[in-house]
Amino acid sequence: MFYQLDELQEGKPFYVPENLLELKGHVVTQEEKNLVDFIENLRATCPVIRNPWNEKMNRLSPHQGKKLKDFSFLRPEEEFKREWLSGEVKGGSKKCQQKKLDDFMASIQGTFAEKVFRDLRLNLFTGWCRVLDQVRYTMDNLTEVGVEFTENEADTFLQLVQDFNNNSHLYIDRGWTPSALSEYYRKMNPNQKLVITLGSGIREAIERGEISLEALKEQARVEGLEIQL
Numbered sequence: 001m002f003y004q005l006d007e008l009q010e011g012k013p014f015y016v017p018e019n020l021l022e023l024k025g026h027v028v029t030q031e032e033k034n035l036v037d038f039i040e041n042l043r044a045t046c047p048v049i050r051n052p053w054n055e056k057m058n059r060l061s062p063h064q065g066k067k068l069k070d071f072s073f074l075r076p077e078e079e080f081k082r083e084w085l086s087g088e089v090k091g092g093s094k095k096c097q098q099k100k101l102d103d104f105m106a107s108i109q110g111t112f113a114e115k116v117f118r119d120l121r122l123n124l125f126t127g128w129c130r131v132l133d134q135v136r137y138t139m140d141n142l143t144e145v146g147v148e149f150t151e152n153e154a155d156t157f158l159q160l161v162q163d164f165n166n167n168s169h170l171y172i173d174r175g176w177t178p179s180a181l182s183e184y185y186r187k188m189n190p191n192q193k194l195v196i197t198l199g200s201g202i203r204e205a206i207e208r209g210e211i212s213l214e215a216l217k218e219q220a221r222v223e224g225l226e227i228q229l
Helices: 002-009 030-040 076-086 098-107 112-126 131-145 151-166 178-188 200-207 213-222
Strands: 194-197 225-228
Touching: 030 112, 030 151, 076 098, 112 131, 112 151, 131 151, 151 178, 200 213
Parallel strands: 194 225
Antiparallel strands: none
């Protein structure tokens, strides 16, 4: 993740606000608050927790009907790692690896809503996942815990993630928000039109009808960009 972040930052200027002393840590935008609120209030409505690898390990949901902000949940791979580090897995380590276990448990602590947003934010800020890929990955995780998305909820979630990404001070943009960085480049090169190329994932989503090409073009036009297929 570090090396990919370093590559994605290459050639970009550092963001420096007018008053550097005003920055006291992560800037929480309204778009972040909106996304967090949406995730926190999603409900796990499915009565069954489905194991993605073995249907025989499906079980009744202990948190059906609850909002994601009201319960914690370990995914199967997290539970296995906890047991492995604890020395509970047959054929694994015979004794508890306490330091590694403590570090791991600290990394997955909190409500399910907190875990989901923490993972989403890290992946987008470092460029580890593209926006559309991250949306799919997060929705898969939410489905695994029992969230059943309506079409409207899926569209809303996609828009909230896009708004959050476009207005956040990203590590990959050296502190700039994508919107502000686009404006900076326009001022530096007033006669040059910025062109963005759609990746294969977005092109496939357009072909499947999951994303509107016209809506993307309109959003790009507002940002002063031109889409290249």
